[in-house]
Amino acid sequence: DAGVIQSPRHEVTEMGQEVTLRCKPISGHNSLFWYRQTMMRGLELLIYFNNNVPIDDSGMPEDRFSAKMPNASFSTLKIQPSEPRDSAVYFCASSPVKSGSGELFFGEGSRLTVL
C-alpha cells in the first residue's frame, strides 16, 4: 500500500519566488492535513480538509499561504511570495474515515529552504 506521497522532497528557492508543494493522500482517507515543522516551534497545523473542503485554515500564517484540494487524491500548498522565514519542513498527513479515529498517517515531508 502506498503511503502519503509528497513532492518535492527538497526545494531551494530565492526570496520572492512562488513555491508549490504537492500531496497525494492515502486512497480512501477523507481528511488531509498540512503541517509545518521547525526546530523553534515544533509541529504546527496549517490547514485541514475534510472531503476536499477546507475546514479550518486558522493556522495559515499569512495571506501568502494558500492551499487547495481539487479532488480526493491531490492537494497543494502554495507560498507566494516566499520569504526566508518560511524555511521549514512541510508535512502532509491523511486520516481515515472512521468516526473518532483521528489516526494520522504522514508523508516524508518537503524540506523548503528560502534564500
Added chain:
Amino acid sequence: KQEVTQIPAALSVPEGENLVLNCSFTDSAIYNLQWFRQDPGKGLTSLLLIQSSQREQTSGRLNASLDKSSGRSTLYIAASQPGDSATYLCAVYTGGFKTIFGAGTRLFVKA
C-alpha cells in the same frame, strides 16, 4: 486549552536497557493518543494508537499505556537497540480534527 508535554526532552541510554518515555496532557477529554517515531530528515511513523477506552497497546518491544484520568501516557521500550535512536512524539486527538503534539523526546541508544 489542551497542552501536551513530553519529558525528558532528550535521553541517552546504553544498548539493552529498558526505558520509559513520558507524555502528559492537560485535558482528559481525548478520543485517542498516538505515539510516533521520527528519524532525522524523515516523516512521522505511527507506532501505536491507544483509544480513550483502552489502557494499553503493545507492538513488539513497544508498550504504550494510557491513564486518561491523570492525563498521562508512557511508551515503554524493552531491550533498546541503536536502531531505536530517533525522536518520539506523542499526540492527543481531541475530536473535531484537532490533534495536539508534544515537542518530542530525542532518544540515543549507545552501542
